[in-house]
Amino acid sequence: xxxxxxxxxxxxxxxxxxxxxxxxxxxxxxxxxxxxxxxxxxxxxxxxxxxxxxxxxxxxxxxxxxxxxxxxxxxxxxxxxxxxxxxxxxxxxxxxxxxxxxxxxxxxxxxxxxxxxxxxxxxxxxxxxxxxxxxxxxxxxxxxxxxxxxxxxxxxxxxxxxxxxxxxxxxxxxxxxxxxxxxxxxxxxxxxxxxxxxxxxxxxxxxxxxxxxxxxxxxxxxxxxxxxxxxxxxxxxxxxxxxxxxxxxx
Numbered sequence: 001x002x003x004x005x006x007x008x009x010x011x012x013x014x015x016x017x018x019x020x021x022x023x024x025x026x027x028x029x030x031x032x033x034x035x036x037x038x039x040x041x042x043x044x045x046x047x048x049x050x051x052x053x054x055x056x057x058x059x060x061x062x063x064x065x066x067x068x069x070x071x072x073x074x075x076x077x078x079x080x081x082x083x084x085x086x087x088x089x090x091x092x093x094x095x096x097x098x099x100x101x102x103x104x105x106x107x108x109x110x111x112x113x114x115x116x117x118x119x120x121x122x123x124x125x126x127x128x129x130x131x132x133x134x135x136x137x138x139x140x141x142x143x144x145x146x147x148x149x150x151x152x153x154x155x156x157x158x159x160x161x162x163x164x165x166x167x168x169x170x171x172x173x174x175x176x177x178x179x180x181x182x183x184x185x186x187x188x189x190x191x192x193x194x195x196x197x198x199x200x201x202x203x204x205x206x207x208x209x210x211x212x213x214x215x216x217x218x219x220x221x222x223x224x225x226x227x228x229x230x231x232x233x234x235x236x237x238x239x240x241x242x243x244x245x246x247x248x249x250x
Contacts, residue, residue: 007193008044014219021091026173028057032063033062034067035067039075056100058129098128099112108150125205130150138232160185166212168186168203170201176231178231178233179216184245214240
């Protein structure tokens with residue numbers, strides 16, 4: 001849809017203007033998994049000239065599970081890559097993650113598991129379409145739609161929780177802003193780009209002196225004067241990992 005493409009263009013432009021180190025697409029780049037939508041999203045992200053990391057969402061799998069991977073291959077941009085479970089180093093932190101796959105019953109699963117054998121004690125940013133720390137109860141109590149979950153969510157989360165070093169999980173899917181903590185895992189669920197609040201999330205991860213610091217800022221592309229979107233976290237906040245646990249700094 002033209003308005004979605006416009007929002008996506010604005011989002012990519014804002015990333016360039018902000019001077020970010022890289023761009024993450026958290027899945028559902030398309031509504032129905034069609035080739036045109038997926039290729040358009042990949043091409044627009046590639047034109048930023050920035051490193052781009054991509055994971056697929058459930059909508060991207062509606063026509064073919066491999067549709068996004070094929071779109072990335074067809075576009076052939078050297079700066080766009082699908083995220084792998086072992087990850088890659090980015091400005092002192094490791095970016096890793098998995099895409100979504102579906103079985104014949106339309107049940108969503110992760111297409112891999114955290115490959116912690118590649119990771120040292122550095123912070124890891126785990127990219128996933130589906131949240132790993134469920135906040136379904138909080139969402140439903142507020143009268144909001146949560147949707148389905150990964151069938152193997154707990155198994156994937158367990159691999160990260162058992163790792164003593166900090167992991168920052170960044171997710172989409174639910175279209176709500178929400179921070180959650182499970183041991184050494186901090187999850188930052190992002191709001192939507194294609195509906196209010198039309199947000200881009202800027203994430204800054206630093207480490208040093210035996211601790212990690214995460215700064216988050218959610219920026220709306222356009223003012224939403226008539227719609228008040230529910231949110232479970234402020235647009236700007238700070239988290240610190242120290243002595244084996246996360247604490248909010250704001």
